[in-house]
Amino acid sequence: MQSAVAVSNLTKTYGKVAAVSEVSFTMEPNKIYGLLGRNGAGKTTIMHMITAQLFPTSGELRVFGEAPYENANVLSQICFIKEGQKYPDLFRISDVLDVAGGCFKNWDNEYAYSLVEEFRLPLKRRMKKLSRGMLSSVGIIIGLASRAPLTLFDEPYLGLDAVARSLFYNRLIEDYAEHPRTIVLSTHLIDEVSQLLEHVMVIDKGRLILNEESEMLRGRALTVIGSAAAVESFAAGKEMIEREAFGSLMKSTVMGGIDEDEIRRARALGLETTAVSLQQLIVHLTNGNSERGAVRL
Amino acid sequence: MTSIIDDSRPIFVQIAQRIEEDIIAGSLLEETQVPSTNQFASLYQINPATAAKGVNLLVDQGILYKKRGIGMFVAEGARQRLVENRKEQFYEQYVVAMIQEANKLGITAEQLADMIRRGDA
Numbered sequence: 014m015q016s017a018v019a020v021s022n023l024t025k026t027y028g029k030v031a032a033v034s035e036v037s038f039t040m041e042p043n044k045i046y047g048l049l050g051r052n053g054a055g056k057t058t059i060m061h062m063i064t065a066q067l068f069p070t071s072g073e074l075r076v077f078g079e080a081p082y083e084n085a086n087v088l089s090q091i092c093f094i095k096e097g098q099k100y101p102d103l104f105r106i107s108d109v110l111d112v113a114g115g116c117f118k119n120w121d122n123e124y125a126y127s128l129v130e131e132f133r134l135p136l137k138r139r140m141k142k143l144s145r146g147m148l149s150s151v152g153i154i155i156g157l158a159s160r161a162p163l164t165l166f167d168e169p170y171l172g173l174d175a176v177a178r179s180l181f182y183n184r185l186i187e188d189y190a191e192h193p194r195t196i197v198l199s200t201h202l203i204d205e206v207s208q209l210l211e212h213v214m215v216i217d218k219g220r221l222i223l224n225e226e227s228e229m230l231r232g233r234a235l236t237v238i239g240s241a242a243a244v245e246s247f248a249a250g251k252e253m254i255e256r257e258a259f260g261s262l263m264k265s266t267v268m269g270g271i272d273e274d275e276i277r278r279a280r281a282l283g284l285e286t287t288a289v290s291l292q293q294l295i296v297h298l299t300n301g302n303s304e305r306g307a308v309r310l
Numbered sequence: 311m312t313s314i315i316d317d318s319r320p321i322f323v324q325i326a327q328r329i330e331e332d333i334i335a336g337s338l339l340e341e342t343q344v345p346s347t348n349q350f351a352s353l354y355q356i357n358p359a360t361a362a363k364g365v366n367l368l369v370d371q372g373i374l375y376k377k378r379g380i381g382m383f384v385a386e387g388a389r390q391r392l393v394e395n396r397k398e399q400f401y402e403q404y405v406v407a408m409i410q411e412a413n414k415l416g417i418t419a420e421q422l423a424d425m426i427r428r429g430d431a
Contacts, residue, residue, distance in 0.1 A: 044359070045357055182355055183352065183355065186351050186352050186355060186356075186358070187348075187352050189358070190347075190348040190351055190352070190358045191348070208315060208321060208354070208355055208356045208357070208360075209355065209356065209357055210357065211357045211359050211360065227357075228320040228321060228322060228360060228363070229320075231317065231318075231319060231320045231321065232317075232318050232319045232320060288316060288317040288318035288319075289317065290317040291317070
C-alpha cells in the first residue's frame with residue numbers, strides 16, 4: 014500500500030543546532046498517529062517539513078508518494094492546523110469557513126456549521142474579537158470538516174476548556190470512523206488522547222526514540238514498590254526507566270517482558286504493582302539528561 | 311476521558327472482556343447482534359481499529375460470528391463455553407490469591423471454610 018508519509022534520515026539544522034536529526038518513519042494511510050514529545054523536541058519542525066513549509070537540510074521526504082514542495086497534487090490533500098493559527102483580523106468566522114471550503118476538496122460545509130453550533134461559536138463575530146479558546150475551536154472545526162486525506166493537528170487546543178476538548182475527541186473518533194483518513198495529533202495532553210491513537214511516535218531532542226503501535230505499549234511497563242532487595246531482584250534483566258529510593262524502600266519502573274506471569278512474580282516477591290500510563294511512560298523516557306537511543310521493548 | 315479503560319492491559323483485550331461479561335451476564339443473548347465497531351469506538355472513545363481488534367479476537371475464538379452485510383452476532387453455545395473458561399480461571403485468580411492472603415494473616419483452612427459458608431448464605 015502507498016504510504017501517506019515516508020521520511021528517511023530527515024534532518025533540519027539551524028547553524029550548529031540540529032532541530033531534527035536523522036528521523037526515519039512511514040505513516041500508513043487511514044491511521045491516527047500521535048506525535049509526542051517535550052517542548053522543543055522537533056515535532057512542529059517535522060510537521061512543517063511534511064507540509065512543505067520548511068525545507069529539510071537533508072534526507073528524503075515523500076507525502077502520498079511524491080515530494081510535497083510546490084506540489085499542488087499533494088498539498089491539496091493536506092490540512093495542517095497549527096498551534097496558535099492566525100487569521101485575518103477582519104474576517105468573520107463565516108468568512109474563514111468560506112475560504113476553507115474553497116481550499117479542501119472533501120470539505121463538508123453542513124458538518125462545519127453543525128460543529129460551529131456544538132462549539133457555541135458566534136458565526137458573525139470578527140476573528141480579532143474571538144477569545145484564544147474560540148480561535149482554537151475554529152481551527153479544530155476546519156481540521157475536522159476539511160476531511161483532508163492527511164490532517165495534522167499541532168497542539169490544537171490552546172485555551173480550550175475540558176468540555177470543548179472532550180467534544181473534539183468525540184467528533185474526531187466519530188468522523189474518522191465514517192471517513193477514515195490519516196490523522197496526526199501532536200499534543201502534550203497524552204493521557205487525554207492515548208486511547209484514540211493507533212500508533213505512537215515519540216520525538217526527543219530531534220530524534221525519533223519510539224515508534225510503536227499504541228496497543229503494544231499498554232502494559233509493557235510496570236511500576237513496582239517494595240523493599241530495595243525485592244525490587245532489584247525483580248528488575249534484574251529488565252530496563253529500569255525510573256528508580257527512586259526512600260530508606261529501605263524502592264520505587265522503580267521497568268520495561269520489557271512484562272506479562273501476567275511477571276506481575277504475579279512481582280506480587281509473590283511482596284511488591285506492590287501499578288500500571289504505567291502512556292503519559293507516565295513518555296515522561297520517564299524523555300526526562301533523562303543522558304542521550305537515549307531508540308527504545309527497546 | 312472515560313476511565314472505564316485501564317492502563318494495565320491492551321484496550322482490545324479489555325473490549326473483548328467487556329463483551330464476554332455481557333454474554334455471561336445475559337445482557338447480550340446468543341444469536342443477537344453486538345454493537346458495531348464504530349459504536350464501541352465512540353462509546354469508549356477509542357480508536358475504531360482497536361475496537362475491531364477486540365471484536366475479531368472473539369470471532370477467532372468462535373464466540374462471535376459475522377453475518378455478511380449485517381454485523382457481528384453472538385454464536386450459539388457461546389455463553390456455556392465462556393462460563394467453562396471462567397471456571398478454570400476462577401481457581402487461579404481467586405482461590406490461589408485468597409489462600410495466599412489467608413496464610414499471611416494466619417487464617418486456618420477451617421476458618422476459611424467457615425467464612426466461605428457465611429458468605430454463601
